[in-house]
Amino acid sequence: MAVKEDRLKNLLKVKDAALSCVHCGQCRVANWPEKNFYYVCPVYKTNLTPNFEPFFARGKNIILKGLIWGDLELSQELSEIFFQCSVCGACDDFCHNSHNKYIDFANAKWMAQVEVFEALRADLVEAGYALEPHEAMNKALVELLNPYERNNKDKNDWIKKLDFKIKDLDKEKADILYYVGCTTALTPKIQRIAIATAKIFNILDVDFGILGENEICCGSVALRTGDKKAFEKVANLNAKLFKDKGIKKIVTSCAGCYRTLKKDYGNLLEGIQVQHTVEFLEELLANNDIKLEKLEKTTTYHDPCHLGRHMGIYDIPRKILRKISVFSEMKTNREAAMCCGAGGGLRKGFPELSLEMAKNRVKEAEDLNVQFLVSTCPFCFRNLSDAIDELGSDMVMIDLIELFLNALKK
Ligand code: SF4
Ligand code: SF4
Structure with missing residues (x-):
């Protein structure tokens, strides 16, 4: 017991949440148009993983139970699975959104995939199962104070x-x-x-x-x-x-x-x-007399996971964009927005998968025929603009701040 507690010390801190999943499987591809969910897991959607259970949240949650109950051990294979996830939190949001009225969770505690997956990652790394590209990045972080x-x-x-x-x-x-x-x-x-x-x-x-x-x-x-x-x-x-x-x-x-x-x-x-x-x-x-011009530019907005789902900021960028451009929403947006694939160490660990996710997001934006794909995060900017180049798209990647500057100048 002591050995398990030592090796799973991060996961056991969020044990109740980790054990809460009832394995309904909806966080893989559920279609729920009222909430803009047309599938859930962006990794699953790429078809670049084997696409069986461990490559979306339900399977990962079964593995967590196996670890906590002592049926499984930490291993490099588990790292390969758990790091093929951008920790975007779409499964987390979907689970909370869809089940709150219908399911009495076993521990009366919501699933919390982002927190729980990150806890397991910490245990995997402490047990010596970090991925090599991540090790190099984090070594640079400590020695040079930047990960690049x-x-x-x-x-x-x-x-x-x-x-x-x-x-x-x-x-x-x-x-x-x-x-x-x-x-x-x-x-x-x-x-x-x-x-x-x-x-x-x-x-x-x-x-x-x-x-x-x-x-x-x-x-x-x-x-x-x-x-x-x-x-x-x-x-x-x-x-x-x-x-x-x-x-x-x-x-x-x-x-x-x-x-x-x-x-x-x-x-x-x-x-x-x-x-x-x-x-x-x-x-x-709100507090100053700042004049903004409405630009004759068509835009759509990509919610960065770390600003949207993780921090709840959805309205402010949309309010500004409506003021300075002709704005329209992508099919998946806000809580249900498809991740660009850059975060959670995915781009560093699995660049091909990460780029495929970005390409899926760009294709979604292309359906709107807008000129600009706007975001508020440099990570999203980089991955989505790489995908735009890869696809030969005419759409232009831009940060909201750049459009704001254009609207302010004129
Ligand atoms: S995490 Fe939630 S949505 Fe996904 S399988 Fe478990 S209970 Fe279902
Ligand atoms: S956090 Fe995102 S990428 Fe990871 S399993 Fe959940 S929906 Fe899929």
Whole structure:
């Protein structure tokens, strides 16, 4: 017993939720148009996995029971299965949405797939069954303070493309820390998100600054891929840095950083307000006389899992998009939105599967014949724009912040 408790110490903390599944199987492909669910698991939809039980939530939940009851052991094979999932939470949302009136869950506790799958990933990694690409990524995270195996000084690169100065919060004070995030700062084709954000803040006279080369990764990738030690290392460094610099408010344009700083850091950031850029912009619009032009551009919106299902932000981006463009919804949206396949370490661990998921999402957007596929996360941006290129689509990937800047300028 002691051995099992030691090896499953993370999973056993969420044991009641892990044991709650009644194995109805609906979280695989259920069709529920009233709630915009036309299937559920985006991994299952790709047909790139063997597509038997362990490759969607019901099978994973049966494995969890086998582990907890002592019939199964942790293994590399289990890692291969549990990491072929973007931890998007669609199964979690569907389960809660569909069964609340009908099923008396065994433990009177809802299934919580995101929490439970991440707990098992942590146990798998602690038992030595991490995937190799994730190990390399998390090693870089701890040693270089970014997961891209880059010199952190490169985080200053995008600033050189601006024609105004930004405060360096390592040396100066400002009301707001714009937390850029590693993906935006270090990926040339995504740096435009940071550039547009900085331009908007500059135009609107927001007193903000950045940490540049001193910005430390939030640790989201480590947490999603089960490396709690790497996560705790950077989380503690960040908490100390923010405290030392007297930061009181953080705004980020990355959905992954947002969820991690706001939810996963827990009490570590007590006294510091964390907002996604869309929340901050909504606040600015409500309290200031900001004129936005309605652009003659057709758009649709991809909900990043970390902003939508994980944090409940669905309305704000849609409200802004309706104001500045001709907006229409994809078939799956909000709680039921199809994941782009980038998150949960999937792109790093299983790039082919991850890209196939992004292609499915792009095809869904193409059905609307819109000019722009809009999102609010650099991870989604990168995967969806790769899928657009791969498919030879005419649609243009854009971040909401870039459209906002266009609407503000004119
Ligand atoms: S997680 Fe929920 S929807 Fe999926 S099989 Fe279990 S009870 Fe059914
Ligand atoms: S979290 Fe998403 S990808 Fe993973 S099993 Fe559930 S629906 Fe499928």
